[in-house]
Amino acid sequence: MSARLRSFGFKAMGGPCNVHLWLREEDELTKIEKELTDEVRRLEAKFSRFQPSSLLSQINRGELNEVSLDAETVGLFNYVDQCFDLSGHMFDPTIGSLHRVWDFKIPNLPDPRDLERALQHIGWKKVNWDGRTVNLTHNVQIDLGGIVKEFAVDRLCTLLKEKGLIGLVNLSGDIAVSQAPEDKPAWKVAIQHPRKAGAIAEVDLAAGAIAGSGDYERFIEIDGVRYCHLLRPDTGYPAPNGFCAVSVIAENCLLAGTVSTVAMLKGELGHAWLEEMQLPYVAFDQALQAYSSIEV
Amino acid sequence: MRLKWLFVVLCVVGVSGCVTVSPWQRGNLAKSEMSWSPDALESTLDGHIYFAKEASSGGGAAAGGGCGCN
Amino acid sequence: MSKKLTLLAKSALAIPGMIATAQAAGPAGSEASYRYTYYTEDDSPEARDDSGGAQDRYKIQVHQFHILTPVTDKFAVNVEASYESMSGASPVYSYIADGQEDVYTHFNGASRERRYDVSANGRYYGSTSDAGAGVYASMERDYFALNGSLDGSIQINDQMTTLSGGVSAGHDWLNPNSGVVSDSGDVLMVNDLSSEELEQLAADAPARHAAKGKTKWQLSVFEGVGQIIDMNTVVQGSVSFTYKTGYLSDPYRDCVGSDAPLADNVPCDIRPSTRAAGTLSLGVRRYLPTLNAAVHGDYRLFVDNWDVMSHTLDLDYYQNWAPNWNFFVNNDVNFQLVPGVRYYQQSQAYFYEIPDLNTTTGSAYSADTTRYYSSDPRLSHYGAISLKTRLKIDFRQFSLNGSVERYAANPAYGFNFDDDTPGLPAYWRFTTGLDFRF
CATH class of the missing domain: 1.10.3980.10 (ApbE-like superfamily)
Incomplete structure (x- = not known):
């Protein structure tokens, strides 16, 4: 019996989680779904800053x-x-x-x-x-909010790898894949447009992970200036003149997530940071001009 | 029969009261220095010499082959 | 990669659970090893050697070879072979001489002897189980041993618990030499002697004569359970039972050669023809993350129907050191220093006795020596302490090994302050070798 692409989803860490995977045995799905959900719940219970009982x-x-x-x-x-x-x-x-x-x-x-x-x-x-x-x-x-979601994506992806399964894990836009899909050389991943619904770009992901940060997730606008939720520890304000969205591709989601977050926080120096890290990236400035080290 | 009884007790003691250590938390346990006999040739020679010099042998596995040394 | 990225990627991958671990537990690569060991026993105590002077005791040189290679991802073959050459004197009988109070030991110098052994086993690895089968052969001029074994293990309880079990059987053939050297210098075997020579041997060396063409059987089973306690601790317990039957006496133990009138009454070495032994073994391995070290503790209780009961305690400490300097990091250089101590203590076999040839006592021995008797120091009540240190240096796919062991046996170490057992050994052991992974 050939493998079929199956999916399941659940809510976790304040957002939707979707897993797509190729399965040969139909009845494996419930077992894997439970195992993956359990792992996310375990990390939530351990690293949540809202649950008083968490570590x-x-x-x-x-x-x-x-x-x-x-x-x-x-x-x-x-x-x-x-x-x-x-x-x-x-x-x-x-x-x-x-x-x-x-x-x-x-x-x-x-x-x-x-x-x-x-x-x-x-x-x-x-x-x-x-x-x-x-x-x-x-x-x-x-507050480990900045890394636990990415780590959870990596953990789920590792569980898929340990089972030898081909799959993609998407937790609120942070994505990792265990290997290329059965029928194509790579998974197609869309990058969210920072200013409107829909995609601004698409990238191919055959292995590894992609994670992004943007000023569109939570923000306020005062006198035409956008203040987003990515706050700097030195000024207490978001970085001025920074990117409005950054996506980074890396071998794991944790790495991709932190490199993109730091690129947002660095403001004008964000572009230099991305160049220095030498990871594939796609970034957009306030005028929606694209900076990219890869074909998108 | 006494040995059998000990085995049963060991099993019970062993299984109860342990939290599950997930496969990804077993990195330390997988290190070579954590194995039961990290150096195969040293274990072989140890067994051979102590077997030749002392009245006891075996343990840990089924007894190995003999030699004219005892 | 940039330096910053390298550092960041390294600490990301260091988080437990970031890397998928392979499900099949079989060995990933091949390994070949060689070890050279020089073993030398201290000279016999001059004052207690009835030859009147110290004698060179055993010196053994051992060459060991080992190769482990996966044939498929689920099946691996493991072969070990060794070659030993030994020379020196060993104790052949002990007694309290006529007119003396102390125990004297008589040593016999053996000519150069050689031993070859080889063992091979194949092991099949499932996802939560494994099973192996092996054969072993040991060859000496005067001894041949064969052994076969089967064993397996299965992991249950979320792979937290490992149950293992095994069985082995062996058959040994004795062909002692006669102690007679032919004109061409060859040591004659008992089986090669003429009937007249055999008659002479029966009178001179009855133990060797009695062992002519003898064999023994051995059957052994074990069961064990291993348990993961936490991320850094694993424990194991096992029991084994071994049954031996056949000629279990030592053909090289001689009869007391003395002019004392009672000497003639003392037999050479007559042990029961069966021996049943059980062991209980307990072990613990604990990793100490902050020290990058591991502690090993092992205990073995041995009990047999010869009334020998022994306790063995082994403690080892594995200290790793991986210097964070460029040359060392680039070449995978790691150091491992392993000091260890072993303590052993046994009670005496019920038929062990030192014959007292003082005529005033009236009898050379008190046990029923017409059935069983031995003055082999290895069957006495004694203890032994061994200190060992090993050093392993990894360099790329090589590991250089070295170790030193000092072993000393003494009745007092076994809390036996009454007896005197001059034939017990003390030795040094030096080992060096190389492992190669490919």
């Missing part, structure tokens, strides 16, 4: 200060630490307090004094990560 909430309450963390958390924190250094401190998972002073539902800029106070609780170094344990100071809070 991350325990860490944020200081309950796990100077306690050896598990290997997975250690791996993620080491990765964060590396990103923080390499991005010139732009990538910082402690900016959570900024989201309490920015309200993207009403067109008002935050009170500068509130912003100043919030900035005092920001700084990855205040977590005192030593490669094994944390020791949170200055009421700092960790």
